[in-house]
Each structure stands twice: as C-alpha cells, then as structure tokens.
Amino acid sequence: MDNDKAVELRDIKVFPMDAEDLDAIMEIERVSFPNPWSRELFIRELSNAVSYQFIDKALVDGRETLVGYAILWIVADEGHILNIAIEPTLRRRGLARKFLDFILVFMEEKGVREVRLEVRRSNVGAIKLYESYGFIEEYVRKKYYGDEDAILMVLDLTKEGSLIRY
Template identity: 45%
Template structure:
C-alpha cells in the first residue's frame, strides 16, 4: 500500500507533467531561467545541451483548465557511463515549495536507475539551504566543496553524491 502525503496524494505522485524539452520550448525556458537565477543559462548553452546525446532537459508543467500548460521548472542532467550528473534545477520563484523540484529530481533519479547508474552527483550553492535540504531528503550526501564555483558571486558549491 502506498503512503499518502499530507495533501492526500500518493507518495511519488504529483499533479505535474514532466517531459523532455524541445527547441520550441526555448522562449519559455529562457523566461524561467531569467526569473530563477542571477546568471541564467544562455540560449546558446541551452541549445547545445539539447543537441548532446548524453544531455537531457526535463520540463515540469502544470496543466491549466483551458488545456494549456504552464512551465513551472526544469532539470538539466547528463547520463555518462554509470553516472547521473545534475547540472541545473530551476523552479519558477512563484511556484517554489510546491514539490516541483522534488518531482523533477524524482524523475531524473528514476531515469538514472533505469539506465543502471550507480551514482548521481551535483553541485549546489552553499547558501541554497532549500535545495540542500531537498537533495539530502532524496539521499544525497555532502562530499566536498568547490571554492568560488559560482565565480560571479564568489560563492562556494557543495558537492553532493547519491549512491544508487
């Protein structure tokens, strides 16, 4: 039997749609990046990630009553050999604390398990306590620090690892 979360929804389930990004999604993704980060990913960098065989960009959308979908978040990750490397997770500021990040990370990790990965890695800003908390709740552990990883803000990154 599945446990129910506080909102009555079965654990591991969510009301969002998750799908792979296409080139047609670029305007919405750029808007999300700009709203989410001081230094958003450029359109050129996003295009390159779309074209790499080893890279995946997942979008989290919410279906609207009129049949349209609203972009809430995304994750960019690589699967190389037996490792998932998470490059970017973004949630629109007005939709944070709704489970968007958890939903997309659950999907990223499920894809890694499906591909028989043994390890997932990521870097997260030292100051991003909400993200660190999410990653710890998913089983990630801190294994080191990359000094000044976010060079523009001179902020360290915490390196986190999850063993599958």
C-alpha cells in the same frame, strides 16, 4: 502568474525539452540563478549526446504551462544534474520533489549508480531538498561560482532504499 492567487495546479507531467520551450525556460532561468545559463548553452545541450533535457508541465488555472525544467548528463554509470529550476511563483508546492522522483528513477533505469550535482553554499532550500533524498556533501569547490563556493553533493543510487525519501 500571480503569487497571491490560489493557483490550481493539476496534471503535472514530464516531457522531453524542445527548442520551442526555450522562451519559457529562459524566463525562469533568468530569475532563478545569479549566473543564468545563456540560451545558447541550452541549445547546445539539446544536441549533446550525454545530455537529457526535461520539462515539467502542469495545468495552471486551466492552462498547460511549463513549470520547471532540468538538464542531466549520464556518462557510463554516473549521473549529473546540471540544472533544475521551478517557476518562482509555484515553488514550495512539491514540484521539484515530483521532478526529482522522476529524474532519479530515469537515471536508475539508465544504469546510473551515483548522481552528482553542484549547489551554491547559500542555496539552503535546494540543499535541504537534496538531503531529503540522501544526497550528501562530497567536497567543496572553492569559489566555483566566482563569488561563492559550490558544494558537490552525491547520491549513491545503489544503496537499498535510495529512491525512497527520508
């Protein structure tokens, strides 16, 4: 995909992740994180009882394309977003927002009361995105990523209006 080209982006839909999606996912994963997940890690998630895996597809220049993915865990009433990424050339078009809208409603419908995630301290874009949903910093895990601290963020889904961005 060409970043300079005006990309037609339509019909964004969420689907369950399938092993067949992993080639496209790994391409995004490798360029999205300093310590990308291995293919094996994704495969393990596909058969993990507490894990839910989703992909985001959209019509890009007329072709249905995998544009993002997310891995969530739900344990009792606690949700965890373990991984979320959007295809690099399609960022800042609101795709992560649409995906998070879906994820948070999905979690709420599953009875989740609190959602947690870890984010690199330097990942200001992601932190800004999460804060816009009302996620707040809970604590810092020092050198969680080896070279960098993780900010553990939490969202109280039981709070009135928690599914409305502000």
